Amino acid sequence: MEKLIKSLSFLLLVFLSISAGAQQRSTPVTYDNLSLLSASLDSNKTVLVVKIGSPGEDYIEAALTHSIGWVVEKKKVKLVAGENRIRFDMSMSAEGNYRLFLRNNEGTWTVTRPIKK
Numbered sequence: 001m002e003k004l005i006k007s008l009s010f011l012l013l014v015f016l017s018i019s020a021g022a023q024q025r026s027t028p029v030t031y032d033n034l035s036l037l038s039a040s041l042d043s044n045k046t047v048l049v050v051k052i053g054s055p056g057e058d059y060i061e062a063a064l065t066h067s068i069g070w071v072v073e074k075k076k077v078k079l080v081a082g083e084n085r086i087r088f089d090m091s092m093s094a095e096g097n098y099r100l101f102l103r104n105n106e107g108t109w110t111v112t113r114p115i116k117k
Helices: 003-022
Strands: 029-031 034-041 045-054 058-066 071-078 081-090 097-104 108-117
Touching: 003 081, 034 097, 034 108, 045 058, 045 097, 071 081
Parallel strands: none
Antiparallel strands: 029 034, 034 045, 045 081, 058 071, 058 097, 097 108
16 A cells, blocks of 8 residues: 555656646747747746747737736837747846736737746
8 A cells, every 4th residue: 555655646746747847838829820939038037038930020019027917028029030039137027927928919819928937
């Protein structure tokens, strides 16, 4: 019985660590031929780099907010064909939960992604 409990405990730990890792990885999200390729912090947790794929020129609004709604940074972005990178300065931001918002000018779609610092 003790071996069974240890085995189940080990499997639970493996499952939880895999689940936690899956939540941190970015999966592409596509809207109107735009793809949110990734959103990740650099190794020092000071810069959030967002990669967006676009088939052509487009304009979007990008905003980073704290979990309680404070706007950390908001910007209008002109996308070009191919991979685009948007950077958010998080050097002065406290550890915690944040949310990335990407929205087209017409307001017909919004992409959100949780970010943990």
